Every structure is written in C-alpha cells, then in structure tokens.
Amino acid sequence: EIVLTQFPDTLSLSPGESATLACQTSRNVYTYLGWYQQKPGQAPRLLMYDASTRAPGIPARFSGSGSGTQFSLTISSLEPDDSAIYYCQQRSEWPPSFGGGTKMEI
C-alpha cells in the first residue's frame, strides 16, 4: 500500500495569510492525488483531484500542484472558516490510501 506523509502536522496562521500544505507519497502516483477538507463534526469534503483540478464550488483561493511523489495544497487569503484538517489521498494504486492529515488553525 502506498503511504502518504503529510507535513506539517499542525499549522497556525492568521487571516489573510497564505498556507502551503505538503503531501509526500512512498511511490510515484503521477498526478492521481486529491485533497480533502474536514471540519469538526463533519465528513470530509473534496477540494482538489488529479493534483491541481478544483472540485466544483471550490474557490480559486485553493490551488494544488505536484506530480510523482511530492504534492502541495496552497490556500491564499486565509479565512477563519478554513480552520480544518486537510487530507491527501492517492488513487494511483489499489487500495486507495489517505495521508494522516494536517490540522490548520486560523
């Protein structure tokens, strides 16, 4: 199973700043990587798939990049509502697997 490592574990930033979250995979996943946002008491929500394609309804403040084994999610102009845990997920190899998450506090 492909292992996904996310860093940092936690991130504390102020409104208006930008955040960069990283995800590293144990094997090449090409661009078959997605990002999810989970707020307390809620299910995860798809933000990004195929590394850089925003899901419907996701604002342009969210952008993704990377390929191979190194990926990042950048969130600009941070808002308090962006406080959440962010997970990456690969679909290159079966079984699909998730990273351990980055908790971001605004």
Next chain:
Amino acid sequence: QVQLVESGGGVVQPGGSLRVSCEASGFNFNFYSIHWVRQTPGKGLQWISFVSFDGNNKYYADSVNGRFSISRDNSKKTVILQMNSLRPEDTAMYYCVRGNYGGSYVFDNWGPGIWVTVSS
C-alpha cells in the same frame, strides 16, 4: 443536491454482525460507483469497500475481506454493507461515499457518517 445518508449503525459485541445502509438521492445513482470509507482517531481515514455502478465489481480492503460484503439495489438507490465477525478494531465512523472522475476513486460526495462500535 447530491445526498448520501447512512443508517443502521450502533453497538455490537465482538464476533457479531451489523448491516449499515446508504440511501442516495439527488443524482443518477445508476451511473456512479459507491464506496465505504471509515475513520478512527488512531488510524485516520481508511478505504474499505467499493461497488461498481452496476454492482458487478466489488472490492475490499484486506482488513475486512472475507468479513464484510457490499451490495447495491439500483431500484432503491441503496447500498448495503454487511459486516460480520466484527472486531474491536472495526470501531469507527463509517462513511458512504460517491466515486467520480477517472477510475471512480475520487471521493466527491460523502454522507454524514454513522458510528459503529464493537465492544463487549
């Protein structure tokens, strides 16, 4: 809008069985694969099962293979996860998730989840 709603969770003793259901609405259910993903504080998010749009293909994580069974009824827009021989480590929040985009392993809509607790 797309909705997935899980039901049937609860507390069960080790070795017992439980059936959780997922009812879908707001989209053409016949066209989409459905997955179950579970979440625990200790192990995070774990994909556990997939059923193709027509029910002909089913896959399971190694951790549940042989104990869990997935099925769907397109006429009722429902997916069932039958869980047998439950273990304490199966305790988790279980999410019903729609698969979309290339290969159906992009999880684009999630149900609110349902708790399954395996404890004596």
